[in-house]
Amino acid sequence: MNAIDHPLVTAYLDAVARETAELPAERRAELLADLREHVEASDARDDDQVREVLTGLGEPRTVAASALSEETPAGHIHPAPVAxxxxxxxxxxxxxxxxxxxxxxxxxxxxxxxxxxxxxxxxxxxxxxxxxxxxxxxxxxxxxxxxxxxxxxxxxxxxxxxxxxxxxxxxxxxxxxxxxxxxxx
Amino acid sequence: MNEAGGRVPSQLRKGLLEYCVLALLRDEPKYGVELVAELSAVSVMTTSQGTIYPLLSRLRREGLVDTELRDSPSGPPRRYYTLTAVGLASLTEFARAWPLFRDAVDHFLTDPQGDPA
Known part of the structure; x- marks a missing residue:
């Protein structure tokens, strides 16, 4: 089984997706694709290896917080566009x-x-x-x-x-x- | 909280990590996972590898790096990051400023009352 289909990976990506609900859809998709690629490239085979890769990535909340802060760097806050x-x-x-x-x-x-x-x-x-x-x-x-x-x-x-x-x-x-x-x- | 996860390292990383990324790209394009691995090899530079991807995304939006898809020997094509002219200029500016800051901080830490070096 490829690591990307591992239930732990799915749960991890879902958690990141949940925590980044405020991000623009495009940015969110980009982040999830990057994380997915990271897991795929890791070549993790068993549960322990998958766990190790996910631990290395950091808590979903931490990754999400970083994504949100990179989105609006201090002093560059843009007004929300009108839908x-x-x-x-x-x-x-x-x-x-x-x-x-x-x-x-x-x-x-x-x-x-x-x-x-x-x-x-x-x-x-x-x-x-x-x-x-x-x-x-x-x-x-x-x-x-x-x-x-x-x-x-x-x-x-x-x-x-x-x-x-x-x-x-x-x-x-x-x-x-x-x-x-x-x-x- | 371990040594690399405290508030001070986190504040320092916030300002410095992007220049480390630019420096890693100075000689050759690299793909995301490769960049992350090289940064994490120096433990103080990152505690959560996943936080580097949002940083890379911002650097791309600011025009400091560019991305291109390249075929991978196995699996789907990989996204490679390259340094742009703007990125190189930013890195050069940082490389010039950094020793001055480093020496100044060292000066205050070791001999706050002494004459400036």
Missing amino acids: PGRAKLTVILLGCSGPLLLASSVVGTIALIAGLALLWGAPRWETRHKVIGTATAVAVPVLVFVGALLGAASRIGPIELLLLLAFSLGVPAVGATVLLRAVRR
């Missing part, structure tokens, strides 16, 4: 909240609030981007509200309607583009 799916959802919600608000104030408001919550909860965007995203997204409801206050709704003509439509499509779209660019940088 791509989450970033997209945030941008879509904010970008569509304008036209949605015009179509249905309830749906639009929900999209807007959900988008803003996702935006401000994401560590990847800087405050600057969050402010831009928020301003462009709330511009549409603010405009509609102010328009209603001024009683403009009663005198809206085709030109005004067109302008309102362009505004509610364009401004959140600009904000969404800024947010997307910030994540891709």
Whole structure:
């Protein structure tokens, strides 16, 4: 039996995998492949030899701690990236909240609030981007509200309607583009 | 806690081990298991061999070493580590600085009140 199929080795690798759950998947796979290669190269034949190789590698916890500390060396801590799916959802919600608000104030408001919550909860965007995203997204409801206050709704003509439509499509779209660019940088 | 596993050796290793790895690669590429074996042959350098692999991974990401797959006489291809130009520059810088630090530490340990050498 090859050492790599030995139950002690399997248990060891499983323990390292468990302890490194926080590592990026790629880094974790690399570490496990390295350890596997180490065991394979050792040519351990019986239980005692396998035990000796694993003891030499060190406690799974020690190896995992070393991997985690090499991942974020002091002073080089990077902000956690936004999960791509989450970033997209945030941008879509904010970008569509304008036209949605015009179509249905309830749906639009929900999209807007959900988008803003996702935006401000994401560590990847800087405050600057969050402010831009928020301003462009709330511009549409603010405009509609102010328009209603001024009683403009009663005198809206085709030109005004067109302008309102362009505004509610364009401004959140600009904000969404800024947010997307910030994540891709 | 044995001599090599205490807090002081562990702190020292943290700063020095990577230069030992670079030094081992100065003359020829080596594969991971080979590097680990050579480091562990000097007992003070490593207590848990498995911790060297994350170090190698970081050195690769920082561009100090490069890896290439080579066929092995037996079994699957092996990942060999080579020193890059950046790695060599880092090693050269360390080799220049190290004797000064070593002498300074020795100086304070042996004769803290005396004149600097």
